[in-house]
Amino acid sequence: MAAIPSDPAQLAALIKSQNLATLLATMTGNGGLAAGKTVEAKLVSLDDDGNATALVNGVKVALVLAGPEARQAALQLGAGLMLKLAAPAEPGAPLQATLVGVRPAPPNSPSAPAPAGQPAPSTAPPNPQQTQAATATSMPPATAQVAAAPVALQAAGTTAGTASVVPQAVPASPRTIAGPLLGAALGRQDSLAPLFANLGSLAQGSVALTLPKPLMTLVDQILAQRLPTAEARPVTAEALKAAVARSGVFLEARQAAGEVPTPQTDLKAALQSLRDLLKPAVEGAPTARWPLPAEASKEAQPQPGRPAMRSTPEQDAAASAPAKARPAPPRDGLLTPQAAQEPSLNSAARPATIAQTLFGQAEAALDRIALAQYASLPQEAARLDQPPPARWLTEIPLALPNGTAVLPLEIERDPPQSGSATPDAPLWRVRFALDVEPLGALQGVVTLQGRAIGVSFWAEREDTSRLLRQATPDLETSLLRSRFDSAEFEVFTGHPQKAKAAAGQFLDRRS
Structure with missing residues (x-):
């Protein structure tokens, strides 16, 4: 990914509110x-x-x-x-x-x-x-x-x-300016899941016994930004709101507002710090910010009760090879469920392989965040007297017992529609996709207009659809107790259709 200015003052001059076009133009x-x-x-x-x-x-x-x-x-x-x-x-x-x-x-x-032959323009x-x-x-x-x-x-x-x-x-619209600049990012981007899988292995000590302290501190800061999903700590609205705010898509807007996001408070800032920390080691610069472990650590240190293993060039190449690139964050279309992945690094990985793998995965994750920022740019309004719908697309890492899955979120806000049941209330629409066991791949959309809410689920597995249908009455009752005027649930087996319903309808169940 091409360099983006890191000076907050320079970024503040480039960014206005949450308009990311000028920033992306610097790519x-x-x-x-x-x-x-x-x-x-x-x-x-x-x-x-x-x-x-x-x-x-x-x-x-x-x-x-x-x-x-x-x-x-x-x-x-x-x-x-x-x-x-x-x-x-x-x-x-x-x-x-x-x-x-x-x-x-x-x-x-x-x-x-x-x-x-042409008169000068009138000054009036x-x-x-x-x-x-x-x-x-x-x-x-x-x-x-x-x-x-x-x-x-x-x-x-x-x-x-x-x-x-x-x-x-x-x-020129922001999308017109930014679009031609994203070709390289489309080819490099990848899910956050592979990076978080390797970071989790580093934090557990299963990859190397000794790693530089600055690297391990940054690894802990990145992993701490995952949204907890343990049964003892159910996900709340405030927790989800905070996760969206620190997901990285608002980094430059926050800097333009005078904030100074840190690796502890913003995922994109943390990934940029990880990339910058690893870059000297990857490029072989003599003034690396953190030293690689001693030459002896080129061979993995034996763990108790486990013989030492020597990595081969083929293993190193396989460990550093990027996973199959996922589709770019869509503007209109289906979200991509992203399940937790197995780490590509193992106890035999050399220090150089660790640095190269993490550096490449951090770059791919930053490219994906940049594409999510582009997908969040407003489209051209169909009418001059009506602004386009506001839309934000982001991805939230989830801490699961078996690793880190990624939750894609698409948040949409349509302006009030005169022909709707509540003409003074905007229509909010939140789409999400999730792939966790034992439920499997699951997609959903939540719509809210005034005090009316609707929820639709699509499950790939029939068993999951059956479980959701059995839970529907309790879910509807729970929402009505939360002072919603009406609550509707629908469950389908399969995938939602790509066609998008016209803006302004209360329940967009097929998009």
């Missing part, structure tokens, strides 16, 4: 121009012939606007142009690009000269109705080519009837 590892990237260019100059100069990452780039629509575009010097780069039309030709957004120039910035505020019409109808594509650093531009232009009106450029 581009290099500043070069390449197809598939989205870059921001600052307009420096623009002449009558459509020749423009812009700054991309501090480098001057020559833009040649092609097409009458692009040359008619009213741009102000100092404006930020959000360019999504694409492959050239033919070998050796400049790259192509699409103008996906325009950031207004700072106040008092000079305006670019109007192309010949445009009529709102004219502006809306221009935005809706004046978006024909226009291309441009770049000379010095190859790139091309597709601009939103104006029609002849509205030439004197400055078109209101639609800014």
Whole structure:
């Protein structure tokens, strides 16, 4: 995963509330121009012939606007142009690009000269109705080519009837900006379960007898963030709320608000600390923050009553090989149950293998959290007068007797709907997936609107479905005693359908 700024002050400047787009935009590892990237260019100059100069990452780039629509575009010097780069039309030709957004120039910035034959934009505020019409109808594509650093531009232009009106450029959505930056993360991401399995083995001393104290301290801090599920300590609403808050998807938002999350209070911060601690050892840096055990520990120390074992290169490779990558956190679709896994490290693992395995699994877990953050970004609203539903997707590690399972959660909030039974109350929807023995894989959705609640379960095993149906009357009674006006339970065998019901319905039982 490409480096993300760790300076809280820098992150605070990048993050606004829980909007993660700007942060994810920093995941581009290099500043070069390449197809598939989205870059921001600052307009420096623009002449009558459509020749423009812009700054991309501090480098001057020559833009040649092609097409009458692009040359008619009213741009102000100092404006930020959000360019999504694409492959050239033919070998050796400049790259192509699409103008996906325009950031207004700072106040008092000079305006670019109007192309010949076009009157300068009026300084009077445009009529709102004219502006809306221009935005809706004046978006024909226009291309441009770049000379010095190859790139091309597709601009939103104006029609002849509205030439004197400055078109209101639609800014790039956070998802549009962040999407092209996540390709590498999609290939590297993996569940948290393999990492927690190995961390649990380290904490129990079944992998190595002697490990550096800073590493073991961090291991304990990460394992302490699991949600306890013991019968003596039932999961409460407050415990689940705290687990979601420290799951890592809100790390940068918390930093922007002035907090200083630590490895004890945020899972992503803890994984970043683990990665940084292991990185010098993995890269073979002479100034590693923690020393590897002595050379003698390259062979596992014998445990009482157990002969010493020597690891082979094949065993080391198998131990460090990542598990099969799981699907990326879905935006729309089914969640993936993630059962507890067996540790891939054993008592014969060499120190270098331990470091490499944990480092790779920490990187994969951080990539998965970044993808969950991307999945939590708002989609474009279907209507300008109605905001899109709020959605958060996260994953919670669960402490089980046989290890650590992962609980994917998708929390959704639809705005109030005028046609519903409670038009003033928003519709909350929580989806989850779980795979624990002896129940097996289980998925569910809980819906809440006002004081009406509905719960649906899907179990892969018929025996589990039967147990849930038998418990349904007691569960409904328990919810009614909690002062809900109505409570409904349904249990199905199999998997929920992928199709998503329209927002605003009270009980979304099939999604």
